[in-house]
Amino acid sequence: METVTPVLGTGFFTLAWLLVAVPAASAAVLLLVGRAGDRWGHFLGTLAPIASFAIGLCYFVQLLGRDEASRSVSVPLYDWISSGSWNIRVGLQLDQLSIVFVLLITGVGSLIHVYSIGYMAHDPRRRRFFGFLNLFVAAMLLLVLADNYLVLFVGWEGVGLASYLLIGFWQERPSAATAAKKAFVVNRVGDLGMSLAIMLMLAAFSSSSFTDVNEGIAGVSPTLATTLGLLLLLGACGKSAQVPLQSWLLDAMEGPTPVSALIHAATMVTAGVYLVVRSHAIFTAAPAASVAVVVVGTVTLLFGAYIGCSKDDIKKVLAGSTMSQIGYMMLAAGIGPVGYAFAIFHLVTHGFFKANMFLGAGSVMHAMDDDVDMRHYGALARALPITFVTFAAGYLAIIGFPFFAGFYSKDHIIEAAFHASPVAGVCALVGAGVTAFYMTRLMLMTFAGRKRWREGVHPHESPLVMTIPLIILGAASVVGGLLLNGWITEWLNPAVAGEAETEGLVHVTLVGIVTMVVVLAGVGVSFLFFGPQKTVADVQPATRSPFVRAGRRDLYGDAFNEAVFMRPGLRMTNDLLRFDGAVVDGVANGTGTVIHGFSSRLRRVQNGFVRSYALTMTAGAAVVGAIILLGRLG
């Protein structure tokens, strides 16, 4: 199926820039107004994404009312770069894919904003926090609404900046500052791929717009298409924390918990999946790059699941699970036309349940005096009933319990993976079992078992402003899959040239049954080790097992980066420094020394005796005269 060419937007659609402008303007106000805005800043900051959500909903209804061929609307704004054969216009593109993202970003984003009012209530810099959150949302909206890669890149970098500011929000902590810097640097590696890809597009197609690239890609050499695909994959790996650029995600937990929810559910890490799905034409033309996407996705989904099993920090377990779930999405996106819609479907349901669980984890931390160690929790189900129930909904959704959100989206991916390659299918299946194991472990250690609370901790349920978003997201985790299952593949297929098939609500297949069995096995194993009757050590037990140690150290991701990139880089820098000191400075300083030596001898001529000057002048005049005379004679 071909991608539909966008139609020109008229009337109401020309105002689509408001979607981005509202949160951007709110961010500017919040960051510039100063202390005067401390009392009302968080309300303005919360209203902005809600307004964007309302506008997005209007567009969604408008698109619903159109027929399939005219659902992709382009909204040109202005000429950005006009020089020679290049003419780059800033424009927005509203189609089935971007409107789903708009609704996810602003919808989940708004709930996270509301939650943050309560979560950050005692932070003296809450206004600034909301300014950064709005910036994040605005940048992400620009990313998904852009109609060409260059404008997308602006949003892409904006997301990187906002994540840096938010991960390092508690800048007084050295660990937070380091984590922010790490996220920024690792993302730059991905951006290298992204910017090279855009330059290649400009060189090959004289344009970076999706339409031109989609049309032109069929006529270029397979090598160029593959290069483009791999470069885009590198960019996607950086933003979506895929192996080998995964190391920043776990450290990013240093930011306030709503930030983690925003990064993991609505913005940032979904950008890589969006990029791959949006560039479907390139990946269709480059089978090798598609295979690379599948490999990256599969490796990451196992990698993240492994890390999730061995962490005691509740947020890091969730971070590992995000890596793993994004791996599923990449896997689906790499499979090709049959997988694109499933990738986005899982992305949306993941947005619901992961935001739900991160906000739930924030609520637990709120109750436990910001303690993140699950070994200090236990028996919280009674103390935090709302948090427990909503968290349980997210938990059932992520492990793929029947009729919960993740059940539909994940099963589709596993099935598609089996069709594409048995190896990827088995890996996805194993990943599902491991996910069930570590998520059950998280639930049991946090909410069940005996109290292992530290002294002076008195858990209490969070205020309404925090629990209402939890309830809404919990409900979405329960019914999200049911509601979207019959509709979203049909909706997305035209936008992504997809061939995904819509399955019924009750869709019994062999793969589905096997998945169920594997998931139940994962849950069972978890109960065996961490069940309510078992004693959980309240400090992390020391271990010799190399597998556990590897997991606790993030599978040596940091050690790998240090050994392969950081140390050789440092050595190269030092060598360059020495070369600069010895050779470059040597040449420059040597020239100076030689000239100085000559001139200090030469200046002795200036001895202060007038008569010696007279002698010199006479001699000089005599020489000049002699030369002239000789010239005449000759």
Added chain:
Amino acid sequence: MTDHYIVLSAILFAIGTIGFMTRRNAIVAFMCVELMLNASNLALVAFSHKNGALDGQIAAFFVMVVAAAEVVVGLAIIVTIFRTRRSASIDDANLLKF
């Protein structure tokens, strides 16, 4: 006829040059400079006479004006140096050097 003037001019110039290079007294050195200037004036006027053109004479007038101005400034400097250092030897005034 002109040759004699030129020869006289050359002799005067040579005396001036040698005097400037050998004498230490500032006033004498100054007079030697004047001698060189006037030797060149003589040569200019002689050539002018020989060529039947006025260019050389005009140049001689310029030289005289410059020489007069130079004497004013030069003598003032010499007198000032003599007042501060009690010496008119040009070898004593050798502070301006490397």
